[in-house]
Amino acid sequence: MDDFIIRKTFRLVIIFLLLYGIYIIFHGHLSPGGGFAGGMIMGLGFIMYLLVFGGNLGRLPINVAILLVSIGGITEASKFLIGKNFPATQTPGSLFSIGIGNLVNLGIGLLVAATILGIFYLEEK
Amino acid sequence: MMVVEFLPFALVVFTLVGAFIMPFFARWFTRGCIPLTLGVLGLDIFMAVTLLMGVMNRGPVAYYIGGWAAPWGIEVRGDGIAAIMVLLISFIMFCTMVYGASSIEKELPAGRGGWYCSLLLLISAGMMGLVVSGDLFNMYVMIEVVSLSSVALVLAKGGREVLPAALKYLLLATIGSGFILFGIGFTYILTGHLNIGFAAAELMASGGDYPYLSWVSLTFLVIGLGVKAGLFPLHFWLPDAHSTAASTSSAVLSGLVVKVYAVVVMRLFFQLYSSELLLATDIDRILLVMSIAAILAGSLFALIQKDLKRLLAYSTVAQIGYIFLGISVFSILGLEGAIFHIVAHALMKSMLFLAAGSLIARAGSRQIEDLRGFGRVMPFTAGIFSLGAFSMIGLPLLAGFISKYLLAIAGWDSGNYLVLPLMVISGLLNAAYYLPVIRVLFWAGEKELPLRGEMEFGRVFALGALALGLLVMGVIPEAGRNFIQLAASWLWG
Numbered sequence: 012m013d014d015f016i017i018r019k020t021f022r023l024v025i026i027f028l029l030l031y032g033i034y035i036i037f038h039g040h041l042s043p044g045g046g047f048a049g050g051m052i053m054g055l056g057f058i059m060y061l062l063v064f065g066g067n068l069g070r071l072p073i074n075v076a077i078l079l080v081s082i083g084g085i086t087e088a089s090k091f092l093i094g095k096n097f098p099a100t101q102t103p104g105s106l107f108s109i110g111i112g113n114l115v116n117l118g119i120g121l122l123v124a125a126t127i128l129g130i131f132y133l134e135e136k
Numbered sequence: 137m138m139v140v141e142f143l144p145f146a147l148v149v150f151t152l153v154g155a156f157i158m159p160f161f162a163r164w165f166t167r168g169c170i171p172l173t174l175g176v177l178g179l180d181i182f183m184a185v186t187l188l189m190g191v192m193n194r195g196p197v198a199y200y201i202g203g204w205a206a207p208w209g210i211e212v213r214g215d216g217i218a219a220i221m222v223l224l225i226s227f228i229m230f231c232t233m234v235y236g237a238s239s240i241e242k243e244l245p246a247g248r249g250g251w252y253c254s255l256l257l258l259i260s261a262g263m264m265g266l267v268v269s270g271d272l273f274n275m276y277v278m279i280e281v282v283s284l285s286s287v288a289l290v291l292a293k294g295g296r297e298v299l300p301a302a303l304k305y306l307l308l309a310t311i312g313s314g315f316i317l318f319g320i321g322f323t324y325i326l327t328g329h330l331n332i333g334f335a336a337a338e339l340m341a342s343g344g345d346y347p348y349l350s351w352v353s354l355t356f357l358v359i360g361l362g363v364k365a366g367l368f369p370l371h372f373w374l375p376d377a378h379s380t381a382a383s384t385s386s387a388v389l390s391g392l393v394v395k396v397y398a399v400v401v402m403r404l405f406f407q408l409y410s411s412e413l414l415l416a417t418d419i420d421r422i423l424l425v426m427s428i429a430a431i432l433a434g435s436l437f438a439l440i441q442k443d444l445k446r447l448l449a450y451s452t453v454a455q456i457g458y459i460f461l462g463i464s465v466f467s468i469l470g471l472e473g474a475i476f477h478i479v480a481h482a483l484m485k486s487m488l489f490l491a492a493g494s495l496i497a498r499a500g501s502r503q504i505e506d507l508r509g510f511g512r513v514m515p516f517t518a519g520i521f522s523l524g525a526f527s528m529i530g531l532p533l534l535a536g537f538i539s540k541y542l543l544a545i546a547g548w549d550s551g552n553y554l555v556l557p558l559m560v561i562s563g564l565l566n567a568a569y570y571l572p573v574i575r576v577l578f579w580a581g582e583k584e585l586p587l588r589g590e591m592e593f594g595r596v597f598a599l600g601a602l603a604l605g606l607l608v609m610g611v612i613p614e615a616g617r618n619f620i621q622l623a624a625s626w627l628w629g
Binding site for chain 1: 149152153155156157159160162163202
């Protein structure tokens, strides 16, 4: 999509898009959202970036998606092996207050972002 | 010992992690995929055996994920039926994968082998999670995992033929999921709990005050699970999906996937709803009629099939009827027969599908007539096929006989005297459609045959292992039956 306006605008927007996704992932226990919604926003950000700037990346997006699925899956499964009180929970309402839950939300976010990316690029390999 | 409590859950997570890292191998180390899958499933078998021994010694165990206690946290149950099903799932998946090590590359389009391994691990994790789950919503999530991956298993073969079958399967599986979700929602409205134990206590206390709501939730759950399990009037996706898929997919779908939904029905009936509530709705009569119709209609449909895999798929429709018959007579003995038939049918149907896959791969056609004389070409494979068929008919010394015997006795004991003649008639019907296939396989007539030769060692080994399991279950049934009896009495409560 070789368009001057889109490129100029999107260069500004992409930072906020990804940041918003990360914000939603890490505030999953405080406000609506969480790993799934935030990961979806991040994944859509990746796709839009690749649509605007990525001309001929070849198989790079799908490789990144595969790696992210592996990392996110292991992170997500790790919560089951670690008890609810590790690391010790903090004051309720603060950002990293739910111990392992934050890491798990990040894992779910990575999984969803990678899946969105993978679904979009699967046909283009 | 803490280990046994943790095992049912560790099995699910371990297999799931295997499924997650498999795409990495599929992309960069394709040669490592099949050994890794076999390793994961082999360790699963080891863990499942440990779980079974532990549960046999200590009684049912429960584990709460992450340490959160029951009404809020997710409960994982390691009771008798869960231990049996987990061992069965890992054993059948392992044998299927040993067979698949030499067949996957030939049956699927190039480059899909590693992804297919990931799918097989995902569906095993989903099935294991479904049978060990003690929480209604967790159950729903696992049902979704199993449904979507089974549609993908059908689709993996590619080509024009599987597309309509997979689409039909996807639509009906989604409708079934919707029904199940509604049923769980109504149960939650009624009880305020998603944990099965707590919801059952609440239903016992106040369920009688809201009869219609509890009937509605029961109806939604039974119809949803009936669609998924392929119970007779809702079975019409099953023959297409199971007959067009690759042979390893068919073995898994027909041998295991439709059974785990029957296990869910057992859990819901005997652990969630009280028997007064169930008997007040006449659901036992309805299920009895549906399962008798399934047994007769499945066998009659199978009788007219010209396509070997379609014949086996319609036979599955009939056999699902037996399992639901065991549930619907509402006695411990009936439950025992149903669980025994789940185990026996999983062994024999996956064996039949895998043997049929070998025969079909050699003959290059799925029509029964084109397989004429191939029993002379591949005597071992055709012999295994005949063994499975004899077990399906219900000849003594094979596992199929024991489960039919148990079901007939259970029907007689509970006053459903029609069950006994039904077992005889269905055995004759099974003979009427399996024996012609065996005759076609072994009596060549005037036909020119290819040179005698079996398939690769992996395929033969997998078939031999399954046949050994079937013989052990049939010749010394007491070994398995004692534990199945225990599991049935725990499930009965």
